[in-house]
Amino acid sequence: MTVVFISNYLTAHQIPFCLEMRRLLQEGFTFIATEPISQERLALGWKDEKGYDFERRSYESPEQRLQCKKLVFEADAVLLGAANVCWISKRLRKNKSVFYVTERYYKVKPKWKQYPAMMASVFYRHNRFLGKPLYVLCAGAFVKQDLESVHAYYKDAYQWGYFPQMIEYDAQALMQQKNTGEPHLLWCGRFLDWKHPDMALRAALFLKKKAVCFHMDMIGSGVMKEELKAFISEKDLSDTVTLHDAMPPDEIRRYMEKADIYLATSDRFEGWGAVVNEAMNSGCAVVAADEIGSVPYLIEDGINGFVFESGNQTALNTILLRLIYDTKRCLDTGENAYETVSKTWHAKNAAVRLVHLLEGKEKAADSGPCSRA
Structure with a gap:
């Protein structure tokens, strides 16, 4: 053929x-x-x-x-x-x-x-x-x-x-890298309006006001970067959010392997969103907006990830708070996410x-x- x-x-x-x-x-x-x-x-x-x-x-x-x-x-x-x-x-x-x-x-x-x-x-x-x-x-x-x-x-x-590249991990060893202390949240991509990185920062502000112990890494570059820096400074989030420059895919994978929760906040302009595959492959509990093209195919809500209405900040905040307080469910979701990619997608x-x-x-x-x- x-x-x-x-x-x-x-x-x-x-x-x-x-x-x-x-x-x-x-x-x-x-x-x-x-x-x-x-x-x-x-x-x-x-x-x-x-x-x-x-x-x-x-x-x-x-x-x-x-x-x-x-x-x-x-x-x-x-x-x-x-x-x-x-x-x-x-x-x-x-x-x-x-x-x-x-x-x-x-x-x-x-x-x-x-x-x-x-x-x-x-x-x-x-x-x-x-x-x-x-x-x-x-x-x-x-x-x-x-x-x-x-x-x-x-x-x-x-x-x-x-x-994208599917890495075959020892699933148990992968999950042991997570839940090692304070919950680790991750967002990465280009800092563009349709990817809504500001939603991740607003979620961080919500969690901080709730006195939740966590840390969030945001990795990327783009036109919104200075705006995001200003928000972090203005809202005194520098102790809970670290803004990184863009980095090679292999380095991003290292962050994913350690992250408990991955935030995917793009709107309908995200035709597919391969970062969702990669985060699930890395055993993250992915919390994703419902208009991202890959989400209805890859994520079964509440089983191998969580889905919120695109642009709905309150829904995103609520899911994150629930996951942070329910460590077992967060880990189980990450394990199911890894299985979805490693066995099917x-x-x-x-x-x-x-x-x-x-x-x-x-x-x-x-x-x-x-x-x-």
Whole structure:
């Protein structure tokens, strides 16, 4: 079997899945990058991932682009990520299968005046191909409803996502790093308004006023950093909150391994939120906003994490207070979170299920990657 995955460029969160596909299909798997990674992304700490034998860069020369187009047309199956539909138009005209890999379309809730333009955009990418062998891998729980809101109905839409590196820990040893004294809370990401890092600080202020013993680390960079520093100073939180600069993923993992509770406060603009995978993989009790794309797929509320209404500060505060006072439940939640990622939501399982689905060896899974969306 030959499978081609087309996207704008290769990212760290795609590499584990691509490596597993290469392991399963060997020379039969190719990733095509259609553009160089932007300077803006590089400035944010992203890397230009080079040296993978499964990657081809169509933009490097006209000859390379022609070779890539030939690969796409001749493949048994094609996955189309963040790339132009021109790559798959010829395939679909010949009734060859294509799987869209996409996050939600309406990350900002559209106003009624914006619907015509948005419908035109979705029609160009989806509706005009309905009736063709076109399927959707939903990288987030809200993809299907966004498509259906503009009458792009897919019978064959499957749960999907991003699959960052899954670390296999000794679960008992991992959990022993936690609950070692004062509860340790963690938030990390870019300090942007739609990620709402201020909610983490307001939660810290609430806990301090309740005379709760805890410490919170916040790791990242971004336009809100000075505002967050000022809030910490103004509210006298420097003894309970430490603001760190951005750091490499491996260092962030060390913080996650020691953290009891991870806060994910983004709104609907967070199409997936791979940091949720990573925190669950690290045995954290994740407290997450319900509009984050990965949350309905990954978290069973009260079992392997906790979900609060996006933007609801009181709900976030209440969950945190309950978890801090109930140490056993916090640890049990973290253990269940680790099990969710280590047994189901990881790159190897996603690749195996996808290949079986493409080969028609089995029906869609009951839950997790490649189950019905």
